[in-house]
Amino acid sequence: MTAPVRVRVVHRFSSDPATVFAALGEHENLGKIFAPFKITRLNDGSTSRNGAGSARTLRLGPVAFVETVTNAVPDELIEYAITSGVTPLRGHWGKQVLAPTSDGGTELIYTIGFNAIAPGLAAAIGVGLSNGIKRGLPKLVP
Template sequence: MATPQRVHVVHTFASDPATVFAKLSEHENLGPVLGAKIRRVRDGDTTRNGAGSTRSVKVGPLPAFHETTTLAEPDSLIEYEITQGSPLKGHWGRQILTPLPGGGTQLDYTIGFDVPVPGAAALVGAVLQKNIAKGIGKLTP
């Protein structure tokens, strides 16, 4: 997953990994986190939110694009990539959930991408970093 621009957010939830996973994997819950309008396009191949599930993401006046879950390991890992309609190239996301010794869950969320316009990747990365860091707290499992 070689991409020049990275966004990295770490957040601690009071809830256990199963509860956090259930919230994060449900596409419709991500609107406030991403500051976007989210619409389910397709259920997963074997489970509603598993691999193959696809969401439409619309941010402000920009055209919508699709993100498809490529890997969903219950209570521990979600990976996805943009599969349609975005100027971002090689976009992928990885959400790793780790149980904490005293209870709760640590989310380690990394996004990688590139933008063909010189200098635009850093700007897009800064906006994503700010929005996700601010919005992730709105996901209250």
């Protein structure tokens, strides 16, 4: 198994944390960030539509896996992990921390951690993820 990789992206939105949280939490919106993956909602969370327990499938060709929200604190935090599927990633998790900015916007710190099944693969995927997230976040909300 290769060494763990961490991807960390910091992004500022002009929108408030409630708006950003709502956009990030809505599984179907994540296609804007993770294109060309096709994202499909599997189920709602135990206490809210996009809360803990909600799940989505991400699919690209033969790669298809389920991500499940493990923790959600409205307007502050979303955590998730890959819980099943066919993927070269191992131990994949994501954490999105939102904080209000002094100008009424939001700062997002998005961290993803994972290993991969082959040497060098995790690093390559990490670069692609980082670049894709940086391109996609501005499309989510202003």
